[in-house]
Amino acid sequence: xxxLIHALEEQGDLIEQQMRVVQGRSxxxxxxxxxxxxxxxxxxxxxxxxxxxxxxARVSAHECRAYLVRAEEARKMDDANAALxxxxxxxxx
Amino acid sequence: MSSDDAVADLDLVGGKHGVGAKILVQIETLRAFxxxxxxxxxAIADGRARVLALWEAAQAENRAGMSRQFVTxxxxxxxxxxxxxxxxxxxxxxxxxxxxxxxxYEDTERRNSxxxxxxYMYLLGGLLGDKPATGQNGPIASLGDGITAxxxxxxxxxxxxxxxxxQVLDGKWIGWLLSGAAAKDGVNPSPMGLGGLFASTAAWYRxxxxxxxxxxxxxxxxxxxxxxDLYGTLTRNNPGTPNSDGRVVVQRIPSDVPGDSEQxxxxxxxxxxxxxxxxxxxxxxxIRDINAIGRGLSGMPSAEVDALPSVLERxxxxxxxxxALVGHSLGGINAARAAADPTMRSRYNIKHVLTAGSPIQRIxxxxxxxxxxxxxxxxxxxxxxxxxxxxxxxxxxxxxxxxGLTKEFLAPHLSPTYVEAAKAVDERVAQARATAxxxxxxxxxxxxxxxxxxDGFLGRSGQMSVTEIDLKYHEQPMPVLTAPPxxxx
Numbered sequence: 001x002x003x004l005i006h007a008l009e010e011q012g013d014l015i016e017q018q019m020r021v022v023q024g025r026s027x028x029x030x031x032x033x034x035x036x037x038x039x040x041x042x043x044x045x046x047x048x049x050x051x052x053x054x055x056x057a058r059v060s061a062h063e064c065r066a067y068l069v070r071a072e073e074a075r076k077m078d079d080a081n082a083a084l085x086x087x088x089x090x091x092x093x
Numbered sequence: 094m095s096s097d098d099a100v101a102d103l104d105l106v107g108g109k110h111g112v113g114a115k116i117l118v119q120i121e122t123l124r125a126f127x128x129x130x131x132x133x134x135x136a137i138a139d140g141r142a143r144v145l146a147l148w149e150a151a152q153a154e155n156r157a158g159m160s161r162q163f164v165t166x167x168x169x170x171x172x173x174x175x176x177x178x179x180x181x182x183x184x185x186x187x188x189x190x191x192x193x194x195x196x197x198y199e200d201t202e203r204r205n206s207x208x209x210x211x212x213y214m215y216l217l218g219g220l221l222g223d224k225p226a227t228g229q230n231g232p233i234a235s236l237g238d239g240i241t242a243x244x245x246x247x248x249x250x251x252x253x254x255x256x257x258x259x260q261v262l263d264g265k266w267i268g269w270l271l272s273g274a275a276a277k278d279g280v281n282p283s284p285m286g287l288g289g290l291f292a293s294t295a296a297w298y299r300x301x302x303x304x305x306x307x308x309x310x311x312x313x314x315x316x317x318x319x320x321x322d323l324y325g326t327l328t329r330n331n332p333g334t335p336n337s338d339g340r341v342v343v344q345r346i347p348s349d350v351p352g353d354s355e356q357x358x359x360x361x362x363x364x365x366x367x368x369x370x371x372x373x374x375x376x377x378x379x380i381r382d383i384n385a386i387g388r389g390l391s392g393m394p395s396a397e398v399d400a401l402p403s404v405l406e407r408x409x410x411x412x413x414x415x416x417a418l419v420g421h422s423l424g425g426i427n428a429a430r431a432a433a434d435p436t437m438r439s440r441y442n443i444k445h446v447l448t449a450g451s452p453i454q455r456i457x458x459x460x461x462x463x464x465x466x467x468x469x470x471x472x473x474x475x476x477x478x479x480x481x482x483x484x485x486x487x488x489x490x491x492x493x494x495x496x497g498l499t500k501e502f503l504a505p506h507l508s509p510t511y512v513e514a515a516k517a518v519d520e521r522v523a524q525a526r527a528t529a530x531x532x533x534x535x536x537x538x539x540x541x542x543x544x545x546x547x548d549g550f551l552g553r554s555g556q557m558s559v560t561e562i563d564l565k566y567h568e569q570p571m572p573v574l575t576a577p578p579x580x581x582x
Contacts, residue, residue: 025129
């Protein structure tokens with residue numbers, strides 16, 4: 001799970017970085033015709049998808065981290081319950 | 094200068110930031126952009142595959158059971174994977190669109206440049222009454238139709254009756270020919286532009302040769318610091334009056350390193366048309382006449398280009414020297430032709446061609462030569478090529494609007510108008526250098542200035558020497574008729 005969280009965070013950074021590369025390339029150019037405007041629109045679509053992708057990756061990483069915290073708390077509670085009942089934690093789980 | 098006379102609408106086409114096809118970008122940059130999209134797509138997809146693999150491992154770990162009370166898993170990773178599919182497809186599609194656009198622009202370029210080589214075929218087709226292939230401006234039924242349409246466009250549409258009569262009486266018959274060419278920009282009756290008409294007029298003139306005058310050494314001048322200095326010579330050797338003795342001016346910009354003459358640079362300024370006389374009678378023949386325009390536009394040999402290697406030699410330009418050719422109007426046509434002339438290219442490294450008000454859009458120039466063209470939107474002459482401004486890396490067109498410094502006919506075409514524009518460009522270069530984030534167009538002007546600076550034509554500190562050489566019409570002696578033998582009866 002920890003490796004997944006790191007991968008998701010890296011992925012968020014990577015997508016954002018690639019989004020900047022694509023935007024940077026497009027800024028080198030001045031678009032001024034019907035065909036170019038259509039291309040600009042699909043570029044804008046791609047950039048907004050990439051932005052959404054970076055956001056989703058970060059939210060996923062955040063959720064996974066929160067999940068880990070909650071799972072750890074649950075594990076501690078299981079251990080405490082097991083100790084109270086004089087059982088080994090594995091039986092509770 | 095009143096505000097009406099100011100240079101307006103300064104704009105750049107071609108070169109790094111330029112285009113003719115209304116997309117201010119180079120084909121190579123488009124291809125690089127498409128490649129960037131594909132690389133980004135691959136990088137992100139690889140990363141996403143890794144996330145998926147780890148996600149499956151985490152789910153397996155979760156199934157193994159960490160806690161009785163916490164068996165659900167975060168659904169956001171699924172959302173992330175779903176969003177990923179859309180940007181994957183989007184990047185791939187964008188790369189495909191950009192590649193298609195690059196192909197289309199490249200194809201347009203190719204078709205535009207092939208017009209030049211096929212131009213003569215258009216003319217022949219026109220003369221034979223055949224219908225040549227449809228060009229960008231539509232088909233032309235015959236040369237006769239072309240001329241008729243031209244005359245109608247110029248006489249009927251652009252001038253009132255009194256002006257027409259006055260211009261013909263003034264001997265400015267060429268004026269209506271030109272105004273016809275410009276009557277409707279881009280909708281030209283001849284697919285060859287002025288070249289078609291002028292190529293046919295060239296046949297009416299005798300094939301001329303130039304006599305090369307002796308070099309005249311002028312006063313030394315400070316080395317040029319901006320475009321206006323390079324174009325400035327045009328107003329000196331190009332009086333713009335009929336039959337004036339426009340001279341080829343050769344300026345040597347010495348190297349900043351004393352004794353390193355290999356780094357010397359030569360600026361050769363070619364004058365424009367000085368003889369507008371029709372072929373019959375051509376009382377004061379001049380090599381820079383309508384014949385020369387026809388030859389230059391249609392790619393036939395011309396007196397000035399043929400003489401140029403000898404002119405440079407006589408002016409002391411050593412073989413192998415790096416040269417910039419500057420020309421106004423016909424001078425620009427000759428400069429572009431000279432840049433592609435095999436003899437000139439074998440002797441000199443023609444690094445730059447700078448033109449002002451020249452219809453050179455269809456004239457092919459080798460890639461090694463960078464062409465900078467000034468084009469006044471109100472000047473009908475550069476519109477005469479009836480072709481878009483080239484969108485290739487080595488050609489840049491700086492467009493502007495200026496009514497001209499005088500009220501005379503063709504005032505927007507005269508060289509002083511172009512020197513004003515060059516000054517305006519220099520100001521924009523200064524602005525671009527003073528700004529951290531200049532506009533793309535200002536960067537384009539700065540690039541032009543930078544390339545001239547890098548090649549040693551601008552920014553040197555010394556004084557340049559000036560040599561002027563006259564090119565005169567080579568008078569061919571009338572054949573001497575021998576008297577019949579006398580009979581003695």
